Amino acid sequence: MKRGVYMSEMIKNDREFVLPGDEIINSMDYLPGRSCFRDGNSIYSKRLGLVSVRGRVISVISLSGVYVPRGGDMVIGKVEDIHSAGWVVNIESVGEAFLPLSGVREFIDTTKTDLSKFYAVGDVIYAKINSANPHSIHLSMQDPRARKFRSGRIVNMSPAKVPRLIGKEGSMINVIKDKSGCRINVGQNGLVWFEGEKEDLVVDAINLVEKDAARDGLTNKVSLMLNGK
Amino acid sequence: MKRKDKRKPGDLRSVEIKAGVIEQADGSAMVKMGRTIAVAAVYGPREMHPRRMRKSERAFLKTTYRMAPFSTTDRCRPGRSRRSQEISMVTREALEPAIFLEEFPKTGIYLFIEIIQADAGTRTAGINAASVALADAGIPMRDLVASVAAGKIGKDYFLDLEYKEEEETAADVPVAYMPRTKEITLLQMDGDLSVKDMKGVLQTAIKGCEIMYEKQKQALRERWGPNAADVKKELKTKTAKPPSGTLRGTPSGAQASTKTEKKR
Numbered sequence: 177m178k179r180g181v182y183m184s185e186m187i188k189n190d191r192e193f194v195l196p197g198d199e200i201i202n203s204m205d206y207l208p209g210r211s212c213f214r215d216g217n218s219i220y221s222k223r224l225g226l227v228s229v230r231g232r233v234i235s236v237i238s239l240s241g242v243y244v245p246r247g248g249d250m251v252i253g254k255v256e257d258i259h260s261a262g263w264v265v266n267i268e269s270v271g272e273a274f275l276p277l278s279g280v281r282e283f284i285d286t287t288k289t290d291l292s293k294f295y296a297v298g299d300v301i302y303a304k305i306n307s308a309n310p311h312s313i314h315l316s317m318q319d320p321r322a323r324k325f326r327s328g329r330i331v332n333m334s335p336a337k338v339p340r341l342i343g344k345e346g347s348m349i350n351v352i353k354d355k356s357g358c359r360i361n362v363g364q365n366g367l368v369w370f371e372g373e374k375e376d377l378v379v380d381a382i383n384l385v386e387k388d389a390a391r392d393g394l395t396n397k398v399s400l401m402l403n404g405k
Numbered sequence: 406m407k408r409k410d411k412r413k414p415g416d417l418r419s420v421e422i423k424a425g426v427i428e429q430a431d432g433s434a435m436v437k438m439g440r441t442i443a444v445a446a447v448y449g450p451r452e453m454h455p456r457r458m459r460k461s462e463r464a465f466l467k468t469t470y471r472m473a474p475f476s477t478t479d480r481c482r483p484g485r486s487r488r489s490q491e492i493s494m495v496t497r498e499a500l501e502p503a504i505f506l507e508e509f510p511k512t513g514i515y516l517f518i519e520i521i522q523a524d525a526g527t528r529t530a531g532i533n534a535a536s537v538a539l540a541d542a543g544i545p546m547r548d549l550v551a552s553v554a555a556g557k558i559g560k561d562y563f564l565d566l567e568y569k570e571e572e573e574t575a576a577d578v579p580v581a582y583m584p585r586t587k588e589i590t591l592l593q594m595d596g597d598l599s600v601k602d603m604k605g606v607l608q609t610a611i612k613g614c615e616i617m618y619e620k621q622k623q624a625l626r627e628r629w630g631p632n633a634a635d636v637k638k639e640l641k642t643k644t645a646k647p648p649s650g651t652l653r654g655t656p657s658g659a660q661a662s663t664k665t666e667k668k669r
Contacts, residue, residue, distance in 0.1 A: 241543020
């Protein structure tokens with residue numbers, strides 16, 4: 177075997193649909209990435225989804241499932257509880273998220289201030305995930321996009337389809353923003369906040385994206401539908 | 406020895422699997438094996454309740470097997486019973502090896518299995534439905550778990566017994582199996598078999614599991630695979646005609662409608 181020549185052949189190709197337990201490649205030249213695992217010489221899929229090959233890393237883009245937090249993601253969450261050191265936030269994910277005092281822009285002296293003046297129980301916030309591991313999820317408001325929502329609407333969609341709603345470099349979401357005249361904040365956890373002139377159009381667009389997420393030419397379809405109304 | 410429904414000894418009953426039947430659940434599936442119908446729903450991973458069942462290093466698969474009161478010929482008393490608790494436990498133990506539970510410590514994955522109609526093999530139908538539902542919910546898995554029972558009547562090894570056959574069989578052996586790694590995750594025996602017969606019955610059951618495995622994969626492909634949206638649309642236009650009144654609750658009507666669909 178020559179160096180630099182991959183002798184192994186892909187059993188499943190890039191963008192091909194796989195199910196849990198499907199063999200993707202039989203080779204030690206590749207590494208298992210997200211939603212993949214190695215057993216012996218082969219790499220298998222953990223979830224149903226589409227194969228993605230980036231260099232020598234093989235991963236599977238999941239098509240279903242609850243949101244699994246990743247550092248750097250923006251999410252929408254509801255404040256559920258207040259502790260002495262911060263807030264407990266429900267982000268509709270695997271576990272509860274925690275927004276510590278260090279994650280807030282201002283300095284807060286807990287002996288003098290009531291934490292509910294910042295975020296009370298029931299408040300809905302747009303926050304960044306600062307760190308995420310299976311044991312804890314820490315949020316932060318130290319991001320220009322992070323804020324508390326005071327009005328507007330929120331709808332729920334499948335977290336696996338959020339990338340389609342945003343589109344390549346935000347193409348899809350920009351079309352929806354333009355046509356509806358709404359401000360939109362997309363949470364990677366599948367919650368979408370919006371407020372503006374034609375809020376119903378946003379709902380229609382989200383429904384269409386959810387329904388036809390697997391199809392090509394989705395951005396065109398959405399803009400056609402929005403133009404028609 | 407011939408079978409009552411004219412199947413060959415190694416044949417499954419007619420199998421129908423559908424993924425994503427419950428919209429509110431994170432994942433769901435319905436499995437029909439002959440007259441046995443099981444529906445499974447998966448929620449999570451989410452916070453584990455009750456909290457004392459929480460495991461610090463892995464997720465807990467909370468499994469609830471339940472039979473609908475109308476599922477049997479005599480009314481089956483609703484609520485937990487000794488039998489349903491046992492089946493909940495063996496189902497959990499049959500599925501746990503397939504799931505990457507260690508990826509979600511301190512959480513719970515909730516699995517509910519409801520038997521709508523029982524004609525023997527409810528635990529196997531339940532496991533099949535649960536496994537498809539778990540995959541549908543996007544839970545990381547090593548493999549799907551397929552499950553079929555087998556038994557021995559006369560000198561033959563019979564696959565996937567129905568209720569009437571179960572009365573005659575020397576033993577009923579439900580098996581759950583992960584075809585990729587060839588691991589058996591459930592093995593029970595109700596009755597007596599010699600070692601030689603046990604081997605034969607086991608082999609028959611494993612062959613059945615492999616067929617079932619393909620059907621499970623097919624069901625998931627129909628829901629999620631490429632062009633799944635087109636397939637769905639086609640089905641919708643084909644069955645667009647409003648169903649006649651006979652469909653309402655009567656089993657004969659329900660059967661009739663599935664027959665006509667097949668003909669199309």
